Amino acid sequence: MAGTDTVTGLEVHDVRFPTSERLDGSDAMNPDPDYSVAYLVLHTSGGPPGHGLCFTIGRGNDVMAAAIRALAPYLLGRPVPATAADLAALHRDLTHDSQLRWLGPEKGVMHMAAGAAVNAAWDLAAARAGLPVWEFLAAMTPAELVSLVDFRYLSDALTPDEALALLRAAEPGRAERAARLRAEGYPAYTTSPGWLGYDDTTLVRLAKEAVADGFGQIKLKVGADLADDTRRMRLARDAVGPGVRIAVDANQRWDVAEAVRWMTALAPFTPHWIEEPTSPDDVLGHAAVRSGQPVKVATGEHVANRVVFKQLLQAGAVDFVQIDAARVAGVNENLAILLLAAKYGVPVCPHAGGVGLCELVQHLAMFDYVAVSGSRHDRVIEYVDHLHEHFTDPVVVEHGRYRAPAAPGFSARMKPESVSAHRFPDGPVWRARTRRRGQEVSA
Amino acid sequence: MAGTDTVTGLEVHDVRFPTSERLDGSDAMNPDPDYSVAYLVLHTSGGPPGHGLCFTIGRGNDVMAAAIRALAPYLLGRPVPATAADLAALHRDLTHDSQLRWLGPEKGVMHMAAGAAVNAAWDLAAARAGLPVWEFLAAMTPAELVSLVDFRYLSDALTPDEALALLRAAEPGRAERAARLRAEGYPAYTTSPGWLGYDDTTLVRLAKEAVADGFGQIKLKVGADLADDTRRMRLARDAVGPGVRIAVDANQRWDVAEAVRWMTALAPFTPHWIEEPTSPDDVLGHAAVRSGQPVKVATGEHVANRVVFKQLLQAGAVDFVQIDAARVAGVNENLAILLLAAKYGVPVCPHAGGVGLCELVQHLAMFDYVAVSGSRHDRVIEYVDHLHEHFTDPVVVEHGRYRAPAAPGFSARMKPESVSAHRFPDGPVWRARTRRRGQEVSA
Structure with missing residues (x-):
């Protein structure tokens, strides 16, 4: 029919970057990641396509791609105007399908x-x-935003009425904060100096560069060896001085007692937070770590859904909520998490890095500032300076701040040439590696 | 090489049974399941193959099959004797692979x-x-059993030494309990009368038949409508009398306050437990439900891993731990959960039904009785009387008790003809349905 605008096709790609060749992204739990995305392009009949992605670190990215393809029956033929006018309906269709839900839930x-x-x-x-x-x-409007949220399992901590009241309280000043955001941007911190695979010289050089670039916070990976971490923490503190925040990140390496012991030892260097001290599922464990040592606790990039975030807040287990743009069921669920954090007065400091996570999550943090928490106090968005060149609307970080994106959409569109070059296993980048390895073996 | 015994191939099938045609398996969250398995056969060069399965309820079973195939690099070529002698190593390889772990963790x-x-x-x-x-x-031996467990994230609740002590305490009497098990079997309860899609007449008839068959406990699905549930609960109580236990199962339908209200209303009919009152991720929610109304709380079939079970026990959130044979990472992780439950003195009453879950989980409950908890008191294994005919060593339930299986292995082998008939979408059962639907459409 003329004039209709429907979803006509799903293009799903297994895209992998051979980041394990250098040690970008290395940490105590993830020694050799190949940063990857299962990348989705929703083609439509009435305009440009939509873009989404799941971030993984290599193996299993094909399983993610298969899971996206399994959603095709809910997407193909869907009218774009009705979908855009009721984004809660798509979210509900995808997360409430009883058969697919069994695979999580x-x-x-x-x-x-x-x-x-x-x-x-x-x-x-x-x-x-x-x-x-x-x-x-x-x-x-506040009412429109509330209608986007699935409150199932949340009502003991946050009701729709409470959410509405929070959003209404933040309504005055929206325009002023948006203008300030366009003028000033949003504070960032950088993880680039602190990968565990970097040597001390690289760590010190990058830490100094980060400060020179205007960052007020950096992050170090810790958790493999306490003596190493103590040395690296001292080097970093000496490099940046007392006025720059140094967060540390254990990437789930520890049990509770080990986390308490380790952070008690690192506390003299005044780490800003300890991130992922233990299992992301362990609400009570995070609460015990928080009460057992002096450093503030952050987590979230691997927190599975709003129900676990709810409990982290109920239990007083975290000082910072680290939303991730691609771990939970999209904008709708992240809106629920922003509202929960606002209810409990806990600042949201998004996880980013990976592939495209900075591009996506900046929108959520900026929206939080404009319309939910109304504050940038104690809030920073993670920034990692690689792989942005593969996106058509990459983040712009200057003087330690994210510039507010102006291009329409979610900044999730990858360059077609990047996708085709890095397709796994048949793109030229991977074919060349396979060939090279074959030569090494036969040499 | 002559004499070697290695894994030579993976056979993975997407097998689905059209159970949604009748309403077997229907509940408040899952109105029309097509009971399915992603079925794995590990072929070997030195003897019969190994069999494993993931249970799902239909859509997405292809994603599960893809995930099993993604494990091939860890399985192909693996020597069987070394694998059998160190089953902890395989468990660790599969759950600690950093790249695959990202997909959960x-x-x-x-x-x-x-x-x-x-x-x-x-x-x-x-x-x-x-x-x-x-x-x-x-x-x-107790030491061998302890070596099978991954204690990561558990040490604040259970250390290897504590586990060893528990197992040693249960060592005397192992032989006597095993003999008693072979003679008497293990108590079962039946869910067959209580599916939500059944009418009242069917419910009453099946409840009476269950008692006549020797079951001391039945289970009813609840959660869609309180008036209906009250009527069904009264009918069931009248049908079985005061001496037979009636468990109820909400399949995650409620928020906390709703669960408390609903179960307060059903309490006069003395339900034995309320199962899955809310989200399986909600440790604090289960604790609130348990303290807010008089009925005991059970959960576990959708509990993702040992870390969540640990917290359910730490928080005093459950009266019964319902392990599932195919939700967590196999026997090793279930052994961790059995040990946690024993430490906290909470009885384990396995979830079963589905496809092959009774076959698998009976082994774990019986092992628990012989060597971990040492008790059958307050313990029952769920039983559902369908789809057993597709297994070569189906469970035998007589007079309300599981007979101890005697055949070597895990009772997980499916009949090849059942697998080929129900392969999705190309097996004859599904091809016939597709054809029939085509005729309906064209008629």
Whole structure:
């Protein structure tokens, strides 16, 4: 029919970058990641496509791609205007399908796949509206925002009425904060100096460069060896001076007692927070770590869903909530998490890095500032300076701040040539590696 | 090489049974399941293959199959004797692979896939030893059993030394309990009368039949409508009399306050437990439900891993731990959960039903009785009387009791003709349905 605008096709790619060749991204739990995305393009008949992604670190990215493809029946033929006008319906269809839900429920591969599809629909909707996602969200009324949230399992901590009251309280000043954001940007911190695979010289050089570039916070990976961490923490503190925050990140390496012991030892160097001290599922463990040593606790990049975030807040287990744009079921679930954090007065400091996570999550943090928490106090977005060149609307970070994105959509579109070059296993980058390895073996 | 016994191939099938045609298996969250398995056969060069499975309820079973296939690099070429002699190593390889771990961590699709592979290796190992898995486990020393467990994230609740002490305390009497098990079997309860899609007449008839068959406990699905549930609960109580236990199961339907309200209303009919009152991730929610109303609380079939079970026990959130044979990473992780439950003195009442879950989990409950808890008091294994005909060593339930399995292995082998008939979408059962639907459409 003329004039209709529907979803006509799913293009799903297994895209992997051979980052394990250098040690970018190395930490105590993930020694050799190949940063990857299961990348979704939702083609439509009436305009540009929508883009979404799941971030993984290599093996299993094909499973993520299969999970996204399994959502096709909910996407193909869907009218774009109705979908954009009721993004709660798509979110509900994907997360409430009883058969698919069995595979989680609401966690892991199927949940992240739902997130990629939901986010692709937000990209479509915001692009059709001619707005970046953060502005598209910030243009909604409190009632519209509340209608986007699935409150199932949340009502003991946050009701729709409470959410509405929070959003209404933040309504005055939205325009002023948006203007300030366009002028000043949003504070970032950088993890680039602190990968565990870097030697001391690299660590010190990059830490100094970070400060010179205007960052007020850096992050170090810790958790493999306490003597090493103590030395690296001392070197970093000496390099940046007392006025720059140094967060540390254990990437789930410890049990509770070990986390307490380790952070008690590192406390003299005044780490700003300890991130992922233990299992992301361990609400009570995080609470015990928080009360057992003096350093503030952060977690979230691997927290499976809003129900676990709810408990982390109920239990007083975290000082910082680290949302991730691609771990939960998309914008809708992250909106629930932003509201929970606002209810409990805990600042949100998004996890980013990986592939495209900075691009996506900046929209959520900026929307939080404009329309939910209303504050940038104690809030920073993680920044890692690699792989942005593969996106058509990469983040811009200057003087330690994210510039507010102006392009319509979710900044999730990858360059077609990057996708085709890094397709696994058949793209030229991977074919060349396979050939090279074959030569090494036969040599 | 002559004499070697290695894993030579993975056969992975997407097998689905059209159970949604009748309403077997229907509940408040899962109105129309097509009971399915992603079924794994590990072929070997030196003897019979190993068998493992992931249970799902239909859509997405192809994603599970893809996840099992993604484990091939860890399985192909693996020597069977070394694998059988160190089943902890395979478990660790599959759950500690940093790249695959990112897809959970330790939850959802990838974790269940690891469980299928681990369980297939246990099937291999026990079959090579000529023992059913429960006896194969019960023949191990306490130290051997402790070495099978991954204690990461558990040490604040259970240390290896504590586990060793628990197992040593249960060592005397192992032989006597095993003999009693062979003579008397293990108590079962039946869910067959209580599916939500059944009418009142069917419910009453099946409840009476269950009692006549010797069951001391039945289970009813609840959670869709309180008036209906009250009527059904009264009918069931009248049908079975005061001496038979009636458990109820909400399949995660409620928020905390709703669970408290609903169960307060059903309490006069003395339900034995309320199962899955809310999200399986909600440790604090379960604790609130347990303290807010008089009925005992059970959960576990959707609990993602040992870390969440640990917290349910630490928080005093459950009266019964319902392990599932195919939700976590196989026998090794279930052994951790059995030990945690024993430490906290909470009885384990396994979830079963589905496809093959009764076959698998009976081994774990019987091993628990012989060598861990040492008790059958307040313990029952769920039983559902369908789809057993597709297994070569189906469970035998007589007079309300599981007979101890005697065949070597894990009872997980499906009949080849059942697998080929129900392969999705190309098996004859599904081709016939597709054809029939085509005729309906064209008629």
